[in-house]
Amino acid sequence: MSKKALTPASKFQRYGLLFLGLFLVGGISLCSIFAPLLTPYDPFALNVDMLLQPPSWQHPFGTDALGRDVFARILYGGRVSLWVGFVAVGISTAIGLVLGLVSGYFSGIVDEIIMRGVDVMLCFPSFFLILAVIAFLEPGLLNIMIVIGLTSWMGVARLVRAETLSLRKRDFVLASRLAGAGPVRIILTHILPNAITPVLVSATLGVAGAILVESSLSFLGLGVQPPDPSWGNILMEGKEVLEIAPWLSIFPGLTILFTVLGYNLLGESLRDILDPRLKQ
Numbered sequence: 001m002s003k004k005a006l007t008p009a010s011k012f013q014r015y016g017l018l019f020l021g022l023f024l025v026g027g028i029s030l031c032s033i034f035a036p037l038l039t040p041y042d043p044f045a046l047n048v049d050m051l052l053q054p055p056s057w058q059h060p061f062g063t064d065a066l067g068r069d070v071f072a073r074i075l076y077g078g079r080v081s082l083w084v085g086f087v088a089v090g091i092s093t094a095i096g097l098v099l100g101l102v103s104g105y106f107s108g109i110v111d112e113i114i115m116r117g118v119d120v121m122l123c124f125p126s127f128f129l130i131l132a133v134i135a136f137l138e139p140g141l142l143n144i145m146i147v148i149g150l151t152s153w154m155g156v157a158r159l160v161r162a163e164t165l166s167l168r169k170r171d172f173v174l175a176s177r178l179a180g181a182g183p184v185r186i187i188l189t190h191i192l193p194n195a196i197t198p199v200l201v202s203a204t205l206g207v208a209g210a211i212l213v214e215s216s217l218s219f220l221g222l223g224v225q226p227p228d229p230s231w232g233n234i235l236m237e238g239k240e241v242l243e244i245a246p247w248l249s250i251f252p253g254l255t256i257l258f259t260v261l262g263y264n265l266l267g268e269s270l271r272d273i274l275d276p277r278l279k280q
Helices: 008-033 070-106 108-122 126-135 141-150 154-167 171-178 183-219 231-240 247-274
Strands: none
Touching: 008 070, 008 247, 070 108, 070 141, 070 154, 070 183, 070 231, 070 247, 108 154, 126 141, 126 183, 141 183, 154 183, 171 183, 183 231, 183 247, 231 247
């Protein structure tokens, strides 16, 4: 049976959105990495002569209530938000991968224990669970990354478990088992490589979620603490002067919007491209 040719609309949906997501994610990431080359201002430097200045050629995103350049703070704050997203997703993905592979491969009582643990974790709203844990810890970047990672692995675990349950019955896994290969070797050489694709998609979408959580915590004063810049605490500072200096809320809000949109487009596009069931 010949493959069905993709229409222009299908090609745009499959590849156009992928490139748009890459453009948004790559552009914002590169701007944050090369922040010192894009702005001459120190994100911590106070300037009492430039308090709450509107956007201009000198300060493209204006200044805040302490005279600091908002563009510089957003660029440097991007490093914090993106770092939290990557590290938190790395932690959650590692935990979910291990538990999902073990649960799906060994099944039985091991599967029951792990899955009931997942069910218990899913009983608590994730954000409120994070708030409860953060409330007992000292606010800080490391604690935020660890807490977000330790409270967001359940979806990855269930996804990997489902893939593993399907793969463990495949002929190549059965043949490897008959050849005398141990569980660890089978999991690492046969099951993991074939289950990694949906995990990559989930991780991409997870970065967007982690950035939103970090921004929300910083907005509430439980995340990155001033004067260190973060998109969330820049928004919090803008809330106090919203009527007279709306740019303090508009620009970090748009940055969060485009970053999350970019990762969501990238994740959805990767799913459409890598999932063979969607190519039919």
